[in-house]
Amino acid sequence: MxxxxxxxxxxxxxxxxxxxxxxxxxxxxxxxxxxxxxxHDYHYITTHLHMPAAGTDNPENARVSISKLIDEFKIDFVKxxxxxxxxxxxxxxxxxxxxxxxxxxxxxxxxxETFGIPGLAENAMNIRSINSVRLIREHIEYQFARYKREPHRTDYLTFIVGGAGFTGIEFVGELADRIPELCKQFDVDPSLVKIYNIEAAPTALPGFDPELVQYGMDVLQKKGVTFRIGTAIKECTPEGVVVGEGEEIKSATVIWTGGIxxxxxxxxxxxxxxxxxxxxxxxxxxxxxxxxxxxxxxxxxxxxxxxxxxxxxxxxxxxxxxxxxxxxxxxxxxxxxxxxxxxKGTVASLGKGEAIGIAFGKKYKGRVAAWLKKMIDIRYLFIIGGIPLVLKKGKFL
Amino acid sequence: MxxxxxxxxxxxxxxxxxxxxxxxxxxxxxxxxxxxxxxHDYHYITTHLHMPAAGTDNPENARVSISKLIDEFKIDFVKxxxxxxxxxxxxxxxxxxxxxxxxxxxxxxxxxETFGIPGLAENAMNIRSINSVRLIREHIEYQFARYKREPHRTDYLTFIVGGAGFTGIEFVGELADRIPELCKQFDVDPSLVKIYNIEAAPTALPGFDPELVQYGMDVLQKKGVTFRIGTAIKECTPEGVVVGEGEEIKSATVIWTGGIxxxxxxxxxxxxxxxxxxxxxxxxxxxxxxxxxxxxxxxxxxxxxxxxxxxxxxxxxxxxxxxxxxxxxxxxxxxxxxxxxxxKGTVASLGKGEAIGIAFGKKYKGRVAAWLKKMIDIRYLFIIGGIPLVLKKGKFL
Missing domain, CATH: 3.50.50.100 (FAD/NAD(P)-binding domain)
Structure with a gap:
């Protein structure tokens, strides 16, 4: 000993x-x-998971093998x-x-954190790991394929995101970018697809700068996202969600980002x-x-x-x-x-080329904010893996 | 008038x-x-559908827009x-x-043709159209993603193909080729994946040359396909199939190719x-x-x-x-x-670089047969669309 x-x-x-x-x-x-x-034998970049979840990036770009990060002569790794x-x-x-x-x-x-909402743990997916976002991506694509065989099931084309915090907002931004591609791939009329972002709090991104929040919501609404702010999800079922005073929104896809x-x-x-x-x-x-x-x-x-x-x-x-x-x-x-x-500030992505953020005490939006977001991601790769990791994964960001 | x-x-x-x-x-x-x-406003190449169904080719390569085939000055097209x-x-x-x-x-x-087998129409998928093979492909990928979130569900990794006629054989050949890719993509141990090809007749490819059938089965078995020949599917349920004397094979994926x-x-x-x-x-x-x-x-x-x-x-x-x-x-x-x-003869593909066939009164197997198969596909493209269609789609075959 x-x-x-x-x-x-x-x-x-x-x-x-x-x-x-x-x-x-x-x-x-x-x-x-x-x-x-x-x-797992890999580390994953949680702040990047909204992209592979929506299918706008490969899950491989959101993970790094632990053996590439740590020196196994100095630290033992147990999977x-x-x-x-x-x-x-x-x-x-x-x-x-x-x-x-x-x-x-x-x-x-x-x-x-499901806040005791009935059915949420059983029927909603979460953006929490490589495995969970691969499930979301495949689930979404599967719904498009299923719809083409059962065209009366428009609930297959309705996507509900519970929670308009950073994860929820970043995910709907990517999903709205992905929808036109999926519609093309599966011959689906884009006007049939609905994305709902449902948030119980009186605002999206609670605590964030209100002007930037408004800008972000405008960007996302133009991309086709329907916001239901100040609206609590009362129940989640295999058929969708119940909100407010018993209103049912039918959907085969519920993704919960409402809390940790x-x-x-x-x-x-x-x-x-x-x-x-x-x-x-x-x-x-x-x-x-x-x-x-x-x-x-x-x-x-x-x-x-x-x-x-x-x-x-x-x-x-x-x-x-x-x-x-x-x-x-x-x-x-x-x-x-x-x-x-x-x-050090916070930047939320809103999909391709769009973001909102506060950094160095200033507000940023649009392309500049999207660029800042990329810099933050690249900085993180540099911190954990140095230049080699930046070169390997950074080009995809 | x-x-x-x-x-x-x-x-x-x-x-x-x-x-x-x-x-x-x-x-x-x-x-x-x-x-x-x-x-649909497209024609599809049914003999190529086993590839997009397994995900070894893009569905786009199995269809041609009708407006590209017919001259709408001469023939009216009604979708x-x-x-x-x-x-x-x-x-x-x-x-x-x-x-x-x-x-x-x-x-x-x-x-x-389901031959009255209970549950087959409701629970099995078919390789019959662009929409149906997109469903199969997405369904298969989805099972891998689901398995990673519910690792006790090995039935998600079991794939049952009913019927060992040309469609069934060609599909299991492609699926066996695709499995290693999917295992890599989803971090799944390949030894957990099972492919069953179940045929009620006393042989695979009934009526085909027995020597070639044996060669084909050997190739497919080496790729991991388990044959159950002379075994009738008695029932298909959402949990899998019942064969022979009440034996249940659990599977989330049943594809029926047993008859038309x-x-x-x-x-x-x-x-x-x-x-x-x-x-x-x-x-x-x-x-x-x-x-x-x-x-x-x-x-x-x-x-x-x-x-x-x-x-x-x-x-x-x-x-x-x-x-x-x-x-x-x-x-x-x-x-x-x-x-x-x-x-003119018949060639059945067994996946990448392998096929069996009879043409010009002779038997072919292996790479030569696989090349013959490609020539047949290219000849068809030429017949319906001439050189431009061969150049557009032929390179993918």
Missing amino acids: SNIPKIVILGAGYGGVLTALRLQKELNYNEADVTLVNK STVVQIRPQDKKVILEDGTLSYDYLVIGLGGEP RGNRLIEEAGFETMRGRVKVDEFLRCPGSENIYIVGDNSLMFNPEGRPYPPTAQIAMQQGVVCAHNLVASIRNQPLKTFVFSN | SNIPKIVILGAGYGGVLTALRLQKELNYNEADVTLVNK STVVQIRPQDKKVILEDGTLSYDYLVIGLGGEP RGNRLIEEAGFETMRGRVKVDEFLRCPGSENIYIVGDNSLMFNPEGRPYPPTAQIAMQQGVVCAHNLVASIRNQPLKTFVFSN
């Missing part, structure tokens, strides 16, 4: 990958054993699914084994949670378990005004950097660093 | 298109009014669906109108039929209705040994030529020509 501390990182999302990459860089030889556990976290035993139970740790980093990602909650494994581990998320301390540690760090969607932090930061790739990446720093500092008995979120 | 005889051709399949093309060439100006009626044929009134009722005729050519194509019967419109018109097909006279006319010609799948003819010719593209094309000749002869009060089938 060695006395080298064991660090286990659960999840190779934005938070987990950044933690691993930084540990790989900062740790000295034999200073710690680091193991990264992930369900497995986490079944249980046991803080009291300092163990993680995997589908096919067990790992002991001295320090644990939880970056398992969230789960769709923490991972159930976190609750099951016995941590105190709010919607599955743990309010971490200023060093990103789990209260009462100073050897456990939580990054990304499962980590709850509040801004100076006392409102929770929304779970984004940006905050997860920044958390990964601080988490790795604090792990190294703990091992070296050095003082920990306080996490402070630095908002 | 003109006294020019009116010829109406129903269906732009092999028989109908060849009839139209020959009439266009042989008729003098104002000698007859010719109208071609078809459900409509035939609802009823009324021989007593010399009228054809279309979905959206009525046509009167003096001479009628029925080339409406057959329908799948005549079109129900022929029976409804009051003609005497055998499985929906009319035994035509030696001039291809309907007995008792000398102004009605029947070509292709709905026309029943017997070979010198008294066995019916199977419905193929080859016989339909030859019938089209003789039908056109006899129509012109009737108008000119010249003697009619007797139809004699000239067997």
